[in-house]
Amino acid sequence: MINVIITTKKPITEIIELVKDSEKLFIAGCGSCSTVCLTGGENQVSEMAEILEGKKPYSFQEPVEEEYVDKKGRTKTKTIMVDREETVKEPHVITGTIVLEEPCDRRLDTKELPKADGINEADAVIVMSCGVGMQTVYETLIKAKERGKIQKMPMVFVSNDTHFIGQTQRIGVFTELCRGCGDCMLNETGGICPVVRCGKGLMNGPCGGMIDGKCEVKDYTLDCGWALVYQRLKLLDELRAYEKIREPRDYARFYATRDVNNR
Numbered sequence: 001m002i003n004v005i006i007t008t009k010k011p012i013t014e015i016i017e018l019v020k021d022s023e024k025l026f027i028a029g030c031g032s033c034s035t036v037c038l039t040g041g042e043n044q045v046s047e048m049a050e051i052l053e054g055k056k057p058y059s060f061q062e063p064v065e066e067e068y069v070d071k072k073g074r075t076k077t078k079t080i081m082v083d084r085e086e087t088v089k090e091p092h093v094i095t096g097t098i099v100l101e102e103p104c105d106r107r108l109d110t111k112e113l114p115k116a117d118g119i120n121e122a123d124a125v126i127v128m129s130c131g132v133g134m135q136t137v138y139e140t141l142i143k144a145k146e147r148g149k150i151q152k153m154p155m156v157f158v159s160n161d162t163h164f165i166g167q168t169q170r171i172g173v174f175t176e177l178c179r180g181c182g183d184c185m186l187n188e189t190g191g192i193c194p195v196v197r198c199g200k201g202l203m204n205g206p207c208g209g210m211i212d213g214k215c216e217v218k219d220y221t222l223d224c225g226w227a228l229v230y231q232r233l234k235l236l237d238e239l240r241a242y243e244k245i246r247e248p249r250d251y252a253r254f255y256a257t258r259d260v261n262n263r
């Protein structure tokens with residue numbers, strides 16, 4: 001099992017709207033995390049191509065007003081979601097597809113992308129990866145254009161939403177365990193991350209919002225992260241670590257762009 005950047009597909013109707021003015025499309029998938037997430041591997045790239053070429057219908061949900069009679073006999077309306085299936089009205093030309101080994105690696109993109117079949121003809125590139133992969137592909141194409149390695153600069157769109165660094169339970173099923181805060185406190189908390197597992201990201205807890213080990217954030221459906229820390233430290237006979245009072249974190253420190261240079 002590996003840790004991956006977790007992505008989900010944007011609604012296909014959103015992608016169709018995004019690329020509606022671009023006749024010729026190139027699709028770039030991700031051979032790493034988005035393959036494991038089933039959001040950008042070979043199969044998803046092929047499916048996206050077929051849908052945009054109008055060879056395969058796509059499914060979506062549409063809100064519809066429906067009348068009903070309430071308990072007092074009054075006629076009312078409510079909105080329900082109805083499943084629909086359609087085929088794109090103006091099919092695109094797919095100039096080429098590629099599944100990049102790791103779209104987030106500038107060195108690999110620089111080698112693979114500019115020489116990919118069909119990249120020069122494309123009005124737009126759809127990147128089926130996380131946000132890092134999409135930005136790296138974008139930068140790579142801009143550099144390739146500046147250096148004359150491709151003839152024109154296409155638009156670049158991302159087809160996925162990026163969520164978190166996840167633990168793989170099984171293919172397509174993930175749990176968030178780390179938010180990459182850059183100041184890891186797992187050694188103090190018995191290996192449970194309060195930044196992720198506490199609904200308010202508190203540095204000390206539980207707060208008054210815990211009932212029977214559950215957190216008030218998300219209506220008591222989630223375990224209280226600090227109760228989990230307590231149970232783990234108790235199991236380890238390390239409850240002394242629980243007595244430490246921690247200062248609030250300056251979260252602004254990791255909202256600005258961060259760089260790492262381990263060389």
Ligand code: SF4
Pocket residue numbers: 177178179180181182183184185186193194195196
């Ligand atoms: S404290 Fe939590 S979010 Fe921060 S690095 Fe450690 S596991 Fe990741």
Ligand code: SF4
Pocket residue numbers: 197198199200201202204205206207208209210211214215216217223224225226227
């Ligand atoms: S109940 Fe627990 S997890 Fe929820 S906010 Fe309070 S300390 Fe954090």
